């Protein structure tokens with residue numbers, strides 16, 4: 178495995194397997210050098226003090242501009258960097274690592290374990306003083322890649338009703354057990370309404386994640402030009418090229434009754450005719466009381482016509498910060514600036530204004546509210562912000578939501594089904610991305626993320642391994658080993674009896 182980088186604090190030395198860059202400067206110049214090395218696949222360069230960007234431009238041409246852009250705009254990660262995400266990720270993490278080191282200088286002593294056990298904006302912080310080690314790369318590289326411990330950051334705001342463990346236990350309770358008595362489809366038939374000529378990945382991510390989490394069947398309802406493309410991603414998906422037919426509503430409604438829940442919006446696009454079709458479908462799904470997760474362009478539609486889901490208790494909206502901001506502007510009035518972490522109060526306000534429709538605001542901390550209760554889920558998760566992670570979450574949530582609803586509110590749970598499902602989906606998604614970061618450091622992200630979806634689900638189900646503070650969370654490499662073992666065990670059904678979970682029908 179390529180180990181992405183190592184940092185020695187004394188001279189900010191960056192090591193990339195097969196390429197090494199030594200700089201006596203550190204800071205962003207060091208990062209720039211590293212980024213350029215990555216971009217150019219250079220083997221070894223030793224640059225002296227200072228970097229003359231113009232000179233480097235001559236040497237490396239556009240790569241310098243590119244590296245600069247990455248450094249300056251790492252936050253604008255989506256899309257624009259295309260295939261260069263590995264470099265972005267490299268710099269992103271490297272930056273975090275260096276911030277850690279730089280911020281710790283001259284403030285006494287911090288042991289590696291202090292860093293490993295602490296948490297902060299990047300999943301870690303320096304609690305006390307300086308970091309002293311001669312082989313910082315051994316610690317910091319690993320730490321930055323693997324840390325992001327699952328912190329005790331889940332809270333209930335307006336009503337203090339539970340802890341992480343209580344929420345997790347209740348979420349786990351509605352997962353159907355694996356037995357030979359179930360028939361195909363019983364654990365979930367999920368419909369994804371989305372996919373356009375431009376966006377074929379998003380509906381795929383949602384649908385396949387639904388399957389990985391445990392649904393039996395996933396259907397995608399998309400426009401014709403997207404259908405073959407989506408189908409070729411996976412033979413497991415059932416793909417219906419119906420969304421752009423003249424009689425789209427009628428054609429899709431033939432399938433709707435057999436679906437347990439829907440994800441509406443991933444990759445849908447914004448063609449007014451398609452959106453009109455989807456608006457009619459939403460009305461019809463409501464009549465049939467189908468649970469629905471509304472994401473991405475589905476939220477664009479809802480922002481335009483909030484009355485579509487007003488007071489519908491089986492809808493969960495999953496806005497990212499920009500989508501949340503747009504919704505707030507329309508529904509609450511006034512400007513709400515997009516922020517990585519939403520104000521729990523604003524999320525509650527929006528939910529209330531929409532007639533207690535559940536809102537799950539995705540961010541550094543995920544905040545879910547049904548207007549009466551608010552649940553937050555932080556910890557875990559990656560610092561990568563590439564496209565597709567929200568789609569994965571939406572697919573997972575569609576499965577958990579229908580499981581939760583089928584299980585029902587049996588009393589004793591710290592939150593109602595919609596919030597348990599939201600919490601469960603976040604809790605499931607965040608460690609998965611964490612595991613992926615450590616194992617797929619230089620690869621593209623959302624797709625390998627899927628690889629761990631099933632396995633992390635296993636951990637989710639196996640319960641005891643998911644305890645916060647468990648070593649799994651401080652060392653994803655170990656986590657992967659255990660996950661592999663767990664999966665095998667799971668598949669061989671040896672642990673079947675330990676699935677003491679109630680079954681849904």
Ligand SMILES: NC(=O)C1=CN([C@@H]2O[C@H](COP(=O)(O)OP(=O)(O)OC[C@H]3O[C@@H](n4cnc5c(N)ncnc54)[C@H](O)[C@@H]3O)[C@@H](O)[C@H]2O)[C@@H](O)CC1
Pocket residue numbers: 253255375376377378379380442443444445446473474497498499515516517564565568
């Ligand atoms: N592989 C694919 O097919 C993918 C398709 N996608 C689809 O792409 C379509 C458009 O989705 P977008 O999310 O780009 O929506 P928009 O087209 O509304 O763009 C939102 C923009 O806001 C930016 N942004 C995000 N957070 C911000 C913040 N805190 N402050 C300022 N700007 C911020 C984003 O970079 C993005 O460019 C949807 O249909 C979506 O499902 C995405 O799901 C990603 C993956």
Ligand SMILES: Nc1ncnc2c1ncn2[C@@H]1O[C@H](COP(=O)(O)OP(=O)(O)OP(=O)(O)O)[C@@H](O)[C@H]1O
Pocket residue numbers: 473496497498517539540541542543558559560562563564565566567568569570603606607
């Ligand atoms: N700043 C952040 N720090 C850590 N995790 C985050 C952050 N922002 C979002 N996430 C996590 O990433 C996942 C996807 O959220 P994101 O905001 O990327 O969705 P999205 O923009 O709708 O995604 P998509 O590209 O699929 O449309 C969620 O599980 C969320 O918990």
